[in-house]
Amino acid sequence: MSIDANGDVAVDGVSLRSLPKISLHDHLDGALRPETIIELADDAGAPVPESDPDALADWFAKQCDGGSLGEYLKTFDLTTSVMQSADALRRVAREFVEDLVDDGVVYGEMRWAPEQHLAGGLSLEQAVEAVQEGIEEGEDAADSDGHGIRVGQLITAMRHTDRSREIAEIAVAFRDRGVVGFDIAGPEDGFPPSRHRAAFDYLAENLFPVTVHAGEAAGVESIRSALLDGRALRLGHGVRIAQDLRIMGADGDAVQVRFGDVARWVRDREIPLELSPSSNLQTGAVAAWGSDIADHPFDLLYQLGFSVTVNVDNRTMSATSLTRELALLVDAFGYGLDDLEAFQFNAASGAFLPVEEREELVEIIAEGFRG
Template structure:
């Protein structure tokens, strides 16, 4: 299956880009256009590795392909540096939504950490307001171009700092002004969700939904803590849940698997896995199974009935799109339109929306794939 320069491909005669999609795991500071980085950096006198947008895109991809989450995260120093003003945040958020819409996304949740965007004097509240303004401008721009999209904010706390309760309160304060959920992100190993139990207790008391980065750079204990301490309704990545699966035997396409208690719980409770194939390769999240997409346990998890969803994680760092991720999966595992639709339906069902709106989203996806 040829994938064109924009990451598109055709499955059963249908362009993947044209299909309605749901994006659950997409970082704002990981999806800044290289050209925008160059322009905003020039305004504040910040040196960048290249003033050519294509070369800068290459730089991000090269630096991110390290096999280490810690090294991967260092590339964010540049993107966050140009996102310290209301104007910068507003522009990045607007363009982010426009790029989602161009990718065929009809509902997205964008995660970002306000605490990382206050070095130039913005308050946490001003930062969230600026991003929300940008999101709404992007939604309006998409509508003018004939595309319908809705985007909610996942307010994120950094797991290696001590501001999670403060950020949790911020998220709840904006629940009627753009915020749809809460997350913790950053270096996973050594910073378990249990460190932020006070924040998660508060969120639970407010009935505010959480997704937690777990099962990427750390294993089953991190996932267990996300579910128990974080009351996570979704797992950010969660790919290492496959470590709790024991492949007993293989015979052709038949695979006999023994489940651990944690894996069975996640599968049976249909807790969505926010899988990000290209990013998982770059950060070494699947190194236990191999170093190519063919080695990714995505297909095993899918065939075993886990609620798998497909995500980009960071468009700029992985130089990718949701269309491209789906095309790569379709090419690698020979998926058809029914499979791609299943991934979108899983994501819609796991969206942090009221059930009526999730049902409407599911109908839009079903109609789009049927057409």
């Protein structure tokens, strides 16, 4: 199989880029175009390591391939530094939507942490409003071009700071103005979800949906805390749930697996896993299983019935798109259109939308894959 320069590939004669997709785990500050970073940095008088877009893209790739979440996260110092004004946030959000449209995405959730964008004098509310304006500009432009898309904000609190309750209140305040859910992100190991129990209690009291980064840089106990303390409806990455599976052997083509309690809970309740293959390799999240896409436990989780979804995590840092991530999985595991459709159905079911709108997404996916 040959993946073209745009990350596209034909499966059963159909271009992956042309198929409708859903993106659940997609960071705003991890999705800036290199040329936009350079232009915004020039406007702000901020230094950049490279002044050429291609060279800057290569710099991100090199910096992010160290096999450590900590090293990977350092690159966000650059992207967030150019996102400190309403105009910059509006532009980045609009371009985010444009890039989703180009990738064939029909529904996306944009996660970002407002508390990291206040250095220019914005309030939390002003930052959220600026991003929403950019989203709506992108949606309107797409609609004018005949491309329907909806994008919701996932407001994120940084797990190593102490503002999660305040950020949770902002998320709930904007629930009818573009915000669809809440998340915590940042360094996972040493900063468990239980540290933010007050915020999660508030969100539960207000019946507000939550996804939690867990099972990326820490193991099963982090996932347990996301479920118990965070009441997570989805798991951000969650790839280390595979550590709660014990391979007992094989009977013909069937693998015999013993489930731990957490793994069985997540599988049986169809809690979506927001897996991001390329990012999971870059951050070392799957180092226990290997260093190639084919070593990723994605296929094991899929075959065992987990609700797996495919995501980009950070388009800039991983030089990727949702189309490319799907193509990499096709290449590694030989998936066909039925498999790729199943991943989109899982994402539609897990989207933070009313059930009627999730059903509409299912219909859009089915029509696109079978048309």
